[in-house]
Amino acid sequence: MTQSISVNGAQHPIPNDPRVTLLDFLRHDAGLTGTKKGCDHGQCGACTVIVNGIRINSCLTLAAMHDGDSVTTIEGIGTTDNPSALQRAFMEHDGFQCGYCTPGQICSATAMFEELANNWPSDASGQLEGKIEITGEEIRERMSGNLCRCGAYANIVAAIQAVATEKGS
């Protein structure tokens, strides 16, 4: 029986070589190069994708481990014709410079909103239970797995906060 992964709603067969990471599978086999390889060791977050609703570093897992899983990549979050609110906010707030970490930042922030909506606490949260307030510090803590060497952090946080405010209102 062929094993496959659903990527942005389309089925892709899992490659034969068991060494292929989910990241290389996305970039090479599925031809979706929006997901970036920055370190291949789970240190930079450029390869962040959303698997079954949860953000992960796609370089730290093998494609073969994801039979039947549903993966959302930057290509599934928005398109050039119809970018998501976060994608638009990143443009407006200049939340990037070279752009290489950007898809990872946006995938990460997209999934982070779900974590916040479900009141998952973080190191920056005042308490372990109850509603989490979306503060700048909360966003910074939760986004710290996504490195940006250009140093666009202040603008990335501004973009995320703008969308958080939009969602709240």
Next chain:
Amino acid sequence: MSAHLKQDEPDTSNRLDNMRQGVLGKPLSRIDGLAKVTGTATYSAEYSPENCAEGVLVTATITRGVVTRIDKDSVLSMPGVISVIDDARLTTRAAQGTADEAPQQSPRTVCYWGQPIALVVAETFEQARDAAKHLKVIYRENEAAPVSPDLVEPKEHEDETVRQGDLARAMSDAAHSVDIAYTTKGHASAAMEPHAAVAEWDGKKLTVHASLQMLNFNITELADALDMDEDKLRLVSRFVGGGFGSKLGVSEETVAASLAAMELERPVRVVMSRQQVFQCVMRRSETTQRLRLAADKDGKLTGFGHQALVSNLPGETFAEPVLQSSHFLYAAESRELKLNVARIHQMTAGSVRAPGEAVGMPALEGAMDVLAEKIGIDPVELRLINIPEEDPEQGLPFSSHKLAECLKQGAEAFGWDSGHREPRVKREGEWWVGTGMASAARVHNVSEAKARVTLKPDGTCLVETDMTDIGTGTYTILAQIAGEMLGLEIDKVLVDLGDSQHPRGPGSGGSWGAASIGSAVYVGCKAIREELATRAGTSEAELELAEGRVVGGQTLTALLDGDEISEEGHYEPGDIKDDYTASGFGAFFAQVRVNHFTGETRIDRMLGAFGFGRVLNPKTARSQCLGGITWSIGVALTEALEFDPRDGHLVNCDLAEYHVPVHRDLPELEVVLVDERDPAASPIQAKGIGELGMCGGAAAIANAIYNACGARLFEYPMTPDRVLAAMPE
């Protein structure tokens, strides 16, 4: 047609201020932004020609010696393996910025641990990576190879030496003086996109998509390395995932991919691993510095001494220019500057963002804070009273000088308290809280550049140059300049960058990109305006263009009447380079908190005020400043390359162990853009901003650490262990 401007005189006409479109100087969003946020911007490794093979570099596991044998049979029978490339033309170091010739080759001679020696090519990346790990290499190792600067006798880098007056005398006569040694650790560029190249050979022409900053130099470097004519090569770098100096020169993967593609007659992709990027591209040298400052009773500097020891491999011409801004930042009659270089067998030292000032300014500005305390003067005031009227060494006028404005506007915006300063005054729970400041300076460079500007019959414009956009915003500011000059909204301007088939720009590096290539586009547009003015029956000076038409007159389309006007703008700095000292200036202000028990420093808030000539786009310029401040935080608190003292190999060669700032390390940042037009910087009155934001910022943090908790440190980075050890009981 082409138009040439060699700038011998300052340009005070400020022509761009009198244009009518109103797109220049506006905070417009990047024109390449949509591609970047949707993942559709294509970086070098992402080009996938048919039948592309995958190459992985093999690197040396000795420090110095010779590769006596590469046992290709050890991997050729492994699944998918196609070839082991050990061509003598493989390069073993990245070229230095603006080298314009091949870097070190002869891969069988090993000069540092981690040096590339061969390339394994296979059908898939996984196969190539596995085979590269299994390749058997036999070495003959040389015994003595000094790997630490304190093990060798350094040599003076004589171009940097300055001796004016009598510094020893000034020091002994001074009412107040400081004599301090500082150390800074090595830094890595650590651009997010690893170095990558995809090479294709059609039997006549080699096309390489590579992640490079300066195609205008890189094509010569690659041609020299391959021993081929430049006209048989094409380099393409549409999107570059950060550079920070690491992609200035052609590096090992580009040459290796090229050689493999020609030998195998099929496309080859080579992407460095993150560890390889760290170990075989460029490091910023560690430094040991000595600052001697002598002042009279009022704080006027009478003596200024700055010397530094840096290191590099034997044969490399680059020496971290630590003293670069020290030559002109502060006036003092007696001056002594000296740069020494130690030759050691660590990986190549080269340009990392703001070479020189990135580490020289944190030491100088730390010493200025110590001096201010000794004198009992506000540190802002100490800077203000020592701003020179002219370049104190060369006697040249400054092209434009906004340090005083930056200090004043920055202090006001930050809410700087200019009163009596004392450390360990404010404590909140476990945390000591304090403030600090520092000046910023970064030399302004501008260089020759060409760009073709074409006004199409439909009234749209095309700008073409081999210039790159490494995240700085080049695509956008060139559209703004052309739009402003030709009366077009920026969506009517197509900017085509990063292709060596286009006219040669200046390359992205040394913060000279915007002023240089912006001037070339300006020159090209001006020539097009001449032609349009003739057609409209007026003069270029009086021609007013906006919204695709002559103001109150014909549309461009009607004026063009089916013609296309194309001009190659060619800008060259002339006498302005020799007649003025040009620099960007600024000021940093920081508030930090230091944990009494752990020595951890957190930054509460930080502000930078910068003057760098005309601001072409305040949104992207501010982003450059934010990036620089972020790097300042890394220099101050976390970034340090650690080398094994036995074999000189880089130990912390990845992003888990080399600590760049992350989201939570960044506080609220504020940037003040100080209004300036610098007529001798470029005909568009702009200077560079890519590096200024990190030239001194680390000292503002260091000085704030002292003000907060009383720990006066002379070593960067100021990690918790060091802060704790220096904190008074």
